[in-house]
Amino acid sequence: MFKSKIKEVILCFKAGRVTAPFPLGPEPNPPQDGYRGKIAVDVEKCIGCGGCANVCPPRSIKITDTDHTRILEYFLSRCTYCGRCAEVCPEGAVTMTREYQLATNDLNDLYIRSEIYMGTCGRCGRCFKPKTILDRMMVTGFQPGDLS
Ligand code: SF4
Numbered sequence: 610m611f612k613s614k615i616k617e618v619i620l621c622f623k624a625g626r627v628t629a630p631f632p633l634g635p636e637p638n639p640p641q642d643g644y645r646g647k648i649a650v651d652v653e654k655c656i657g658c659g660g661c662a663n664v665c666p667p668r669s670i671k672i673t674d675t676d677h678t679r680i681l682e683y684f685l686s687r688c689t690y691c692g693r694c695a696e697v698c699p700e701g702a703v704t705m706t707r708e709y710q711l712a713t714n715d716l717n718d719l720y721i722r723s724e725i726y727m728g729t730c731g732r733c734g735r736c737f738k739p740k741t742i743l744d745r746m747m748v749t750g751f752q753p754g755d756l757s
């Protein structure tokens with residue numbers, strides 16, 4: 610019994626260090642190309658089509674329409690990193706980053722909200738994003754965000 614324990618100890622010391630001191634040291638295996646980490650949304654590119662919300666399996670993207678504004682909310686705590694939203698986005702507004710260290714005690718770290726001023730089609734009633742600021746002002750009037 611005692612002998613086997615000594616053997617075990619010797620074996621353990623022979624193996625040397627098998628763990629990396631990350632995050633105190635360098636990252637041992639950084640994510641490679643094509644890694645699907647936290648999603649990023651480029652609000653400027655988004656046209657508010659809703660494609661990402663339609664295909665999201667866990668329903669982590671919520672769309673709310675008010676008079677001339679479409680609000681997109683991304684609840685990343687529900688995200689399964691499937692990448693469907695990035696695949697279908699016609700404008701390339703959603704991308705998968707390599708960020709994977711997402712542990713947090715503040716849910717706001719995993720929340721993205723964007724508001725898009727939209728016009729309403731006179732024929733079908735569906736929302737669309739006016740192409741230019743001038744077009745937008747024609748349908749929505751002046752908005753506080755117009756000058757930024
Ligand atoms: S990566 Fe998948 S689960 Fe996450 S927001 Fe996009 S579609 Fe939804």
Ligand code: SF4
Pocket residue numbers: 650654655656657658659660661662681697698699700701702703
């Ligand atoms: S992020 Fe892309 S898919 Fe989602 S609403 Fe905007 S343009 Fe459409």
